[in-house]
Amino acid sequence: MSTPDHPAVDILVAEDHPLNLKIILRQIALLGYRADAAADGALALERWRQHPYRLLLTDLHMPNMDGYELAAAIRREEAAGQHTAIVAYSANVLQQDQARCRAVGMDDYLAKPVQMPRLKALFAQWLGAPPEACGRGEV
């Protein structure tokens, strides 16, 4: 779904852990998508307000504003008909955490670490094919 109407950067990643951020951005790039990053929930919310990302990938535990609060804030602020896909991205994999994600309005849940096939399927589901064919390996 890469038409001129759509912004080039579709994905926002909220992640406070530098190594984890580096890894996910690399994985995203390899799949041919582009992403912006924010180091906590509050910064992510700021970025989201300025730019209508189609997909937010957010860690759950972050300083200032955690992933749950971030999702809830976005759902509150969204205009009628607007829907940012929000996918939790966390090393917390308990049932109760996933249930809480649904409760605050998230769409899906990714367990860390995530591997390429799962990530590819997720992006295909929410974003369609990658806007540019710069993926390196076959996944």
Added chain:
Amino acid sequence: MRPDATNHSVAAPRVLIVEDDAQVAQEISLILEGAGYQVSARVASAAAALELLAGSRPDAVLLDIVLEGDVDGIALAEQIRLHYQIPVLFLTVRSDLAHRARALATDPYAYLMKPVDAQALCTALAMALHNAERDRQLRDNQRWLTAVLSSLHEGVIMADKQGRISALNRAAEVLLGRATEQVAGQPLASVLVLESPAQMRQLEAILTRVIHFAEVMREPLEVGLQGSGGVPRPTAIALAAVTQEQGAVAGVVVSLLDIAAQVDARQRLENLNAELEARVAQRTAALQQASAAKNRFLGEMSHELRTPLIPVVAYSELMALDPSLSADTRSMAREMLASGEHLLGLIGQLLAASENDQPPLKP
């Protein structure tokens, strides 16, 4: 007519004849004996009659009004009524109103005129014996009723259809701290003093409905009764109309039951329940707290164990996919990835098992 077979004496009924005219007495004896009665004695004076009665009791007494001595038959009948409860039949030539009136005041079972008519005498005697037996049963019933009432722990008050008290049983006297003589004739509402005006109004309303419409109370009224102790006692009051055969209300029976013990027990039970509920709530809260703490711990464990594996798994995968690396290096990366995945799987199973172990405690 033969003597009544249902009479309580098995032998022929015994009749005492009190008659100053020996010839008449003889005549009556023959009639009675001919009809199957036994004449216990024939005496001519009240004094002789009373002397006999002190010894053995006949089943009936046939009395002339005019007797030998100072005491006439009517005065004798009064003595018999008061002391012996033996049926008395007058047999007399006196038909004037004054004598009849005096005689009737002694509750005779018959008032027969001389000369003696055998048929009428035997009929009257049979009826008198029958009625005397019925009266005896009534007195027995009365005694039973009295015994029942006085043995009840429930207080019972009897009142007329104006609500004026006629009698109390012993338990009612104790509950109210008043004797029957003190309250007889007084209205119920002045004797049953309840702890609040609202309860008094309720009681008076029920009393009115019971007396006027013979209404039946579905359940007793629970009130505080101001009784002998000064402090109102929890009491259950029930009112019931006493109706006559035509359905008219003749009076009302009020029963009083001291329910202080039940009320106290009920209160203690409620307190106990409240205490148990509080304890359960306390315990539930503690368990929920423990459960929340465990969940937090599991969440942190999951996070802490998985986080070091993120670069291991992610990078080994990227390396395995990287065409710029040698086949040998990519093969090593795949083995590294497989080990990482295996470890990830073990952690997942361990945490899932711990999580499922929790008791289902949702508030």
